[in-house]
Amino acid sequence: VLSSGSTSASAVDVIYRVVEESGELLLHGVAVKPGKPMLVGRLAVSGTRSDGSEDERSDSSDGSAYVGLPGYPVSALTIFRTFVAPAIREAAGLPEPQTATVEGSMAVRERYDEGRLRFMPAGLVESGPTQSADGSEGEADGDDETLVYPVDRGSGATTSLVEADGVVAVPPDVEYLEEGETVEVRLFSPDVRPPTALGAGEDDPALSRLLDRLERPRYLSVGSRQGLRRLRDGVTDVAVVTGEAAPDDAAELGGWTREWGLVVPAGNPDDVEGVADLVDDELRFVNRTTDSGLRTTLGNAVAALADERGVDRHDLVEAIDGFEFAVRAHESPARKVLTGEADAGLGLRSTAEALGTGFVPCGTERVRVFAAEGRREKPGVRRLERAIKEADDVLDSLPGYGR
Secondary structure (H helix, E strand, O other): OEEEOOOOOOOOOOHHHHHHHHEEEEEEOOOEEOOOOOEEEEEOOOEEOOOOOEEOOOOOOOOEEEEEEOOOHHHHHHHHHHHHHHHHHHHOOOOOOOOOEEEEEEOOOEEOOOOOEEEEEEEEEEOOOEEOOOOOEEOOOOOOOEEEEEOOOOOOOOHHHHOOOEEEEEOOOOOEEOOOOEEEEEEOOOOOOOOOEEEEEOOOHHHHHHHOOOOOEEEEEOOHHHHHHHHHOOOOOEEEEEOOOOOOOEEEEEEEEEEEEEEEOOOOOOOOOOHHHHHHOOOOEEEEOOOOHHHHHHHHHHHHHHHHHOOOHHHHHHHOOOOOOEEOOOOHHHHHHHOOOOOEEEEEHHHHHHHOOEEEEEEEEEEEEEEEHHHOOOHHHHHHHHHHHOOHHHHHHOOOEEO
C-alpha cells in the first residue's frame, strides 16, 4: 500500500497513528533531504469477530507492506525513486535499470550544512565554445564543458522538477559544493540533453514565440532581477530584462518595446485613467512579484507621481489596496480581474486584448536580451540573436509591441 501526504508528526498528520493502530509502524523518518517524513510499516489483515464484524487489530505478520510518501511533490518523487521503486523491482524479480549519469562542474557555489544526505535537483548547461591559447575559438582546449547548477525552490515547488535534469547526491558531511567542483548528476532519463540555450528573466509573450524557433531551449521566467543575478553568477547563457541596467561582461543581442498599463474589466466600469486612480480610489489591485521588471516600471511611475505631489513614495504605496498582492505570471493579474477578484491589475496591452479585458495605457518599456560574453558564440545563442533580428512578424502580431 502506497500513500502520499500526512506523514509528519504534527497534530494534523494522522497516517502514522492509523498504521500504529491497525498494524505495525516500522520506520518514521529518514535522514534524507528532501523527504525526511517517510513512513514504513505493515498493515494488518482484517479478521472477523464472533459477532461477524471485522477486527482491524488482527495480527499484521501476514498483512500488507505500507510506505507513506511525503506530501510535497519533490520529496515524494525523491523517496519513491530512492527507496520504493528499487524495492518494488526487487520484489517483482526485475533488474535495476541502468542509470544514466553525467559528470559536470558546479556553475555556482552551493552551501548545505543540515547533516542529511541531500538529493539536490540540478540542471545542466554547456559552457560554450572554448578558446585556444591565441584566443581563437574552436576545440583546441576540448569540448564544451558541462556545468551543473542547483534547481531547488523547496520541496513543495513542482518547478524544481520541471527545471531539473537530474539529482546530485550530496553526502551529509559536506557543507558546501564549491564553484568548479566536479559532481555526478543522476539523470531523470537517459534521453536528457542540456538545452541549446538557457535563459532567465522576464515573462514575456514575444519571447515565448521567439523561443519556439529554437531547438531545445530552456527558459526560466523568474523576473528581471533574478535573470540578471543568474547571468552574473555564470548559470545562464542569456538574461531577458527591462529597465536601463546593463550587466557587466555581457553583450546585448537586441530587444523590443511593449506597452504596459492597468488591466481592468471590459468597458472600464470604474473609469480608471491611470496610476493615480490606484492611490485615490478604492480599487482592489493585483501586482507582479518584486523580481518582475514590470513591477519596477510601475514603482518608477508611483515614484514620479509622489514627486509631482510632493509626498513620500511609501505613502502612495500604502494607499494602494493590493500593491503587495503579487502574482508571478504576466497573465495572472488579468485573470484575477476576469474572475472579479480585483478591479485592476498590472499588465500588458497584448494580454488584455488576448483575454478580452479593458486596458488603461500607462507607458512603454524596453525589453532587452543580454548574452554572457563567454557564451555568445554558442549555436543556440546565435540562433536566438538571429530570431530577435527577424522578429518583426512576432512583434506585429502582438498589440502594443514594437521596436
